[in-house]
Amino acid sequence: MGGSQQSRHTAGGTDGGHGANPYFITSVKPGVQAMKNQRQLYRKMDKEMTLVDTFWEGKKSLMKDFEPFKLLDQHAIKTPSHLKGDMADLVQHLIGPAKNPTQKYRVLFRWIAENIAYDVVGLRAGAGVSTAQEALQTGVAVCGGYVDLLKKFCEIAELQFDSVNGYDKGANYYVGHDNLDSCSHAWGLIYLGGKPFYCDPTWAAGNVSKSTNTYTKEWREHWFLAEPNHFENTHLPNDQSETTSRQKDQSLESWNLSPKIGPMMYVMKVSLTQREGVLHANEKNEIDINLKMEVLGSIQHFLTSKSTDFKEDIGYQVMHFWKDNKITLHVRLPGPGTYKLDVYATKTLNASTASEGSEMHDKLVTYTIIGQSAKRNTPLNKRRFGSLPPDVLKGFACVSHTKPIIETSTERVVIEYSCPKDGDLLAKLSTENQPTVALKNRMYHERLKGKHAFHIHLPRAGWYYVYFHNDPKSGQYTQFAVFMIHFTGQSSDTNPVFPEGIKWNPLGIYYESNVKCVSHKSSYIRLTKGEGSLAITRPFQSNCPLKFTLNDINSDKFQKSSQLIFAHSNFGKNDLEKSSVSLRIDEAGFYVLHLFIRQTLAMRWLVVCSKGYDGDLFPPSDDSWGPSWDDFKALDLSMTCDAMVNIPNGQHTLKLALGKKKNLTIVGKLVEANGRENLSYQKAVRVDDSDSKFRDIVINLPDEVNEACLELYGCDKSNGNSFPRIGKWLLIRK
Template sequence: MRSSDPEEILRSGKGVCAGYSSLFQDMCSRAGITCISVNGYGKGAGYQVGQKIPDESNHAWNMVFLEGRWHLLDSTWGAGNTSENSSKFTFMYNEFYFLTHPALFIGNHYPDKKEHQLLQPTVSRKQFEQFPFWKGSFYNCGLLAFHPETGIIYSENGKVSVIVESQQDLQYIFDVNGNKHGVMKLVKCGMELDVYLQRTGDHELSIYAMQPGSSNKYTWVLGYKIICTAVDATMRIPKCLNNPVGPSWITEEAGLVEPSYPEPVIHTVDGRCTLSFKTIKDLNFLCSLDSDEIKITSNMERRHVFLTQTHDKVEMKVQLPSQGTYVLKIYIRPEGSKSSYDYLCNYLIICTNPSVKWPVFPMTYDQWGRNFELVHPLEGVLPKNTNIPFKLRIPDVTKVCFKGNTFIPLTFSNRGYWEGTCSTTGHEKLIVMIQYNNTNSWQYLLEYTVSK
């Protein structure tokens, strides 16, 4: 056992919490500051959310009398932290534990004497045991509050919800026993998390936070214990889903505002949905569809989403190939850039209708651009031996035609659309081509396949 004698602690540079406390008290005494040591229970390394607090003390800290009132501090935790097995101490100054407000200090310090809480009314032992698990990192990251306020959460049909509020926009990650079975939405100055448990029993939920753009790692800020007695077998979180989900301050900063679907999960009855954003920056978009339930081939991942973009709006039509749970991923890059697309966000799309079976959209080429609109046909696979009417809005071009076995021109109508009818008889593919003024070359725009 290490000594708690102040002179020995100072000489050796080593000591446990009682040594830190006694040395701090001795230093205050020499400086003429009234200080006492406080014994009690600290939720330190090895603590599990919801565990019963033993009667015997496991920690020591101090109270100092300054400017007419008492203050709390923990010089041990303020100096650094230990690893989970308490085998290594890392020196890392943490100002939070010096002159901490009593209402915050009580979150993980329970003194043997209630008057040492410096609270009115005082917190009972049972209340202390039921707190979620957090430390100074919670407030150092600028977090303000959390809900639920009890450390043990009972799931409802396998689902629990957690809300965290902060002073500013932060980035978050979470895990439940090392897994990511949840949907996290970033909101202004906080986040909302729905956890969907995959099995009954006890689970540990850990939440981490980080300043946007920070080079530092995510910091653990909050822990809960979840007790699950039933599981919703219909709700499964795909492994390909990236949290956070849905629009957020991140998409706003990128230049996408006023989302048509502000929530991260989209439920569709007929297997179709149309998402849109107002765009306040010049961006190019790329979208793909993914799923853990069916095999999404390279031909499918982008052809079940059709993009239409104007100068201030982007629209994404989605048609699911079958019932199931899907992830729509959205990528962006600045207009005119030749760099690769950067991932921006994703949505969770759920359809339980077994009759859903939508075909792919037509394949778009690079020339499919801003202010282009496809009215019909939207089906990428056309029936054989059929006359198909076409209607497109393609501004600033001289000619538009079909290319199959022959070239078939479309006509520019007085309504501002290129229109025409094409027979699929004898064609395996139909390609829509465009020609700009003062050029003799044709550029590919859309490609359709004719069913066999």
Template sequence: YPWDKSSLKSMPVDLQQFKKLDAYALKVNVKSSVEELVKALLKQARTDLEKVRAIWMWICHHIEYDVVGYHNKSQLSTKPEDVLQMGKSICEGYAKLFEQMCSVAGIQCKKLSGHSKGYGYKTGQTFTGDSDHAWNAVYLEGRWHLLDSTWGSGSVDDSFTKFTYRYNEFYFLTHPALFINSHFPDNSNWQLLKTTLTLKEFENNMLHNSNFYTLGLLATHPETPIIQTVNGKASVSVDCRSSTLFMFKLKGRDEHGLMTLKKQGMNLDIYPQKTGRHKLEIFAKPSKAEASDNIYKCVLEYIVECQSVDKTTRFPKDLHQPVGPSWFSERQGFLRPSHREPVIHTNDGRCSLTFTLGKDIRVLSSLHSDDSSLTEEMGRQHILQIHRGNQIELKVHLPHAGNFVLKIYSKKKSDPGNYDYIFNYLIVCLNTEVKWPAFPQRYNKWMEDYEILEPLSGLLPANRNVQFKLKMHGIAKVLVQAENTYPLTHNRGCWEGTCNTSGCREVFVMVHENANHSFYSYVLKYQVETQ
């Protein structure tokens, strides 16, 4: 059984062809005896595969896990007739009933027992003593196949007090290469693998639950459930076929990590801020919004053992996972990013990012830091957005050294609604000399394809002549208002001129949209340094 990753099952199964049979099996309501029940189920089943399918569907939807019986074995019978009458049992009862029903249907079936990584399994634990689980093997089309109707029927909650029916297709004729991931039979021949695993290998192998495979995920690195940090950092990556969205939780919170999306998976670097053992959970969901259950499902669990803490790598609380551009931001219309990495390092406190924008997109960006003096309003003023055709440039001038989050939002121009958050970058500046003033304040009449060439700083020196150069179109006249008013002259698409800043605290740029009107609109506001 080499697993070619094209199918999760050990034989070709067309689930569409089973639709009618499945629906029929669910409706059968015979409890008088196992023989009568099988007789009723087989009315619609011709092949051995169809017979096994009908039995499987019936058990998965009519027998519930007996959480009370599990805790109190004296109240419990796993005899097939009793399981049928009671409508509930533990794994042993499911497997015996399955075996008995197959026998009545004339199909070879065996009950297998062994260790499982199911309820109560702790990541990285060892298995000792008697086996704790039971399942079945059925003989179809000349060879044996594996299935687990207990796990196919649903799940119990963490406190092991409540069972919920939740049908799981994955455990029907599961490929042995995948089944061994969670089921270790007492007799290794029943692994049905050419090269069998030892119990030690089974214990050390990463547990990939059914969500992992049904979401189309392929591999994980590392392949062992317990990871040691190196210099305070641990790295995990997941490979998958198509665009999948991921999230993580370290000790139940999505912090102290940096996750990036790849076309075929994701990378995650974790920096625990305490030594010791930390539970790391990875969640995934398909990116297509039309997926019926569009929620994140846990696909992996690691234990991160942290020997030393990296105190230098700290992430701002506003940092949102995943970080950096990806197929997701591309899908939202942010193409050809100048910076493909999630972290931007700047020494002089300045950086400039460019994107080619898809059609009909309006962009909003903001800068955040854990330093409380940077308000949301001020955070916006430290970014200058410049549109040139279908290109956008984001110029960022940091107010001080530190770690900043650059958040990028967008909406359709034709859409009156709010902006949607799309993605973010982490900007890191270690140079403590850095202290850039904000850009000039832009008013509503400042069009998105206007451009400030100079002065870029929103804070002008006092008592100086300051040179202005602004790219604006479709206007008749431009004035700079300080203590006095200075007109700018139009020259090759730019409005240019000088203004003197003495005797004033603020400088405004105003435009005349129509030469015949006396009405001016404010477009920019600058502050002047105090003496």
């Protein structure tokens, strides 16, 4: 059907292949932008717009003050219907308030759009109204009737107007159309200030739905003094002399193969990466289409098939997501064939200055996509994925992944989200086949400072959905983002792996003490054959020991924790204390490792043990191994070895470095690993004090001993203090 534009839910476009074009970008740069910069970008893009802000520069030059045109619109709409009996009287009445040619043309154009409906019935019968007099009498017309009436009006008003016949990218059109004769159309050129301006009174008046074949009256400002790039993309004259010089070298073939762009392409200042209008999907029948936007808005998309004459939206075969100011549309075709993708955009305008209504929602771009593979893709569960700009502006943004489609060959995935101070996040994991059924025990939620981490363990290969819900402050959670995970490997554990209902996050004293975990980026510790370790650092604090405890996930009892944990500290540069915890767990299961500072819980880690340790556990101990740092500091001592010391063949020498205090007495004592005295150990250790800078701790383990505990005692002889224990070390024969 020439002369009417497709319903907003089935039509769109890009510029037609001539010269340098403002609608195209050459590439989309990858990379992750910092959250702060991303929010600043969206604030800059989130412009408050009036209707005049959407005009191109040529239109703005003729309509600098929009208020008179709003009054003229109302004058045209309220004109008495009985004036239609005499065309000349009608025109004189309409242009009465107009003060210049642009205002004259506006009121005439607006009256036609308001009073002439598209002749759907006549077109179907092959005899649509196409003359000015018939259009005025019947109130209906096809495109030729709209243009002929506007031309007659302009002649009476002494305005220069040319009618143009050619092709359009309207309701019957798809990119690469194989029968352009069915896309015939008529429009006009109005000359104002000696310059030609495009106009399409048919498309400005409303649209015809291809699916229902019904007309809807809807004023569309864009087609009055239309933006040239867009208009030339959607209109091509039969006679190239009936156009501006810009389009004279445009061939019918290149025009037909260019993406179809819609009015919102100019309003939203959108650029495209794909210059071709006919795109070919890959061997998986998938394709990515990228859009770059300078103005913040929202989009919708509809996929239709040539097999149904492009009438029915297939639904949920296209997903879109934002990355900075770029939108990616990921298309998964349901099978081989020819498809049309229509993309729409919405930008809310300033209601006080909009002509009619406060929101613009119209076509952005249309592509034809050809699928040649036999691969069939199941529908998606959602259309919108990832974080949207409004949520990013509130402080919710994914900081671990640039795309909401995660390809992985391992069963473990971590998705991290930033979160505002007073906000919160929740998440749900499900399979593609059962998107509404949550997988239990497959994800745990870790709350960290300024962000949340969601740790996921996938049971088997396949596609998964992760649904995120946010709550800025109100206590009401709403779904705001969806991710897809494609797991192509094999899982080592098909049983549930994470307990439910426990919140994993550092507490206030953890941050107050400047504690940093240097071995793990999360609160998740997975053991290998029952063994694992953890390391943290903090500035040295006197009389502030750290304490670690371990308990079963379902129990508050700690009877075995001392034998499962080997906690020790070492003193590094710049008064930095490094504390390490080695774990040996003899039973598979879930455990919680707690860190206490000043007897206050500071942090907990989830420990997952899939197979128990089959060797000896650690000796029981009521306190930490290694140096007693308060005493080491007081005596100005240092020792570089770990608290667990391997003794090759039972013989070894440890060096204890002295500081400024040289008048020290160091005593070594060997006891059983569990701390009990044993007389046979009395001669197993001696201290050599012949060197003024060091004390050599010489160890000779008895033949029958595989593990023992070395205790050191020290005394400053200058003040006669007693001999406190200044540390203990676990010795293991190797």
